[in-house]
Amino acid sequence: MSVSKRKYEEMLEEQSDKELASILGISYDELCQLEWDVDTNESSDGLIYDYIYTFRDDSNLEILKKIQGIDIEGRYVYLQPWEFESDYYESEIAWYIESPEQLSVLENHLNSIISLTKIVADEPTKIDLFVMLHAHVIAAMEEFLSGTFIHEITNSDELMKKLIETDSKLGKKLKDKKHKDRQMIVAKKYLNNLIFHRLKKTKQMYKQVLDIDFKNTDWLDTAIKVRHHCVHRAGSDKEGKRVNITKESIIKLVDDCKELSTLISLEIGK
Numbered sequence: 001m002s003v004s005k006r007k008y009e010e011m012l013e014e015q016s017d018k019e020l021a022s023i024l025g026i027s028y029d030e031l032c033q034l035e036w037d038v039d040t041n042e043s044s045d046g047l048i049y050d051y052i053y054t055f056r057d058d059s060n061l062e063i064l065k066k067i068q069g070i071d072i073e074g075r076y077v078y079l080q081p082w083e084f085e086s087d088y089y090e091s092e093i094a095w096y097i098e099s100p101e102q103l104s105v106l107e108n109h110l111n112s113i114i115s116l117t118k119i120v121a122d123e124p125t126k127i128d129l130f131v132m133l134h135a136h137v138i139a140a141m142e143e144f145l146s147g148t149f150i151h152e153i154t155n156s157d158e159l160m161k162k163l164i165e166t167d168s169k170l171g172k173k174l175k176d177k178k179h180k181d182r183q184m185i186v187a188k189k190y191l192n193n194l195i196f197h198r199l200k201k202t203k204q205m206y207k208q209v210l211d212i213d214f215k216n217t218d219w220l221d222t223a224i225k226v227r228h229h230c231v232h233r234a235g236s237d238k239e240g241k242r243v244n245i246t247k248e249s250i251i252k253l254v255d256d257c258k259e260l261s262t263l264i265s266l267e268i269g270k
Contacts, residue, residue: 025068050078102147103265109140110254117247130245131235138227141257150191166208212267
């Protein structure tokens with residue numbers, strides 16, 4: 001390894017540690033006096049919910065006491081992925097914030113999916129195609145739900161305030177962040193990392209913040225469960241049985257998604 005490359009890596013490590021110190025609420029010099037291990041709390045399919053920073057037993061107790069949210073007895077603190085800065089995050093969320101075109105993007109996806117259902121193929125190929133198309137419908141709908149919500153919230157101080165007041169988890173994260181710009185950064189990251197196919201949470205946020213009630217969405221809840229089989233087991237359930245996805249079921253799902261997304265857009269436009 002060349003000296004210049006080593007120096008570059010040291011600079012990156014220092015930058016990362018300075019960001020960590022800022023998140024923990026201590027100085028960089030104080031962080032340098034500590035040693036820690038990092039573990040993750042994640043789902044069965046690898047989605048990271050939290051990073052768990054555990055500090056060594058011989059760590060400076062006075063410094064540890066300054067760390068926001070630490071379990072001082074266990075010497076650990078939970079940090080969530082959205083608390084960390086990243087260029088990828090900025091580019092990913094920027095479009096949601098700036099563009100009001102979520103509905104047209106969704107409709108383009110859904111129209112393409114309908115066209116793909118018309119492809120002539122043998123039966124095994126069609127089965128695999130329909131599995132992929134079902135998952136794509138849900139992914140497109142999830143993007144619409146997240147993009148629409150993020151766009152509305154981040155472009156309205158009133159709605160952002162309402163979100164903070166109604167979402168206890170976000171409110172807790174912003175408790176010690178008084179500066180408005182810092183609050184916005186944290187809130188954007190929080191929104192960008194929410195999983196919008198968790199329908200119960202999504203419906204709750206839309207109702208509490210945007211006053212939009214999805215009402216009967218049992219069909220979407222069922223479709224999301226089927227999507228899980230499509231993505232993680234190539235269209236089979238836990239018992240190995242193929243889920244029933246047909247051309248007709250995809251067309252019906254597309255129609256239902258169009259109806260719900262149009263309803264949401266009309267409610268927002270009032």
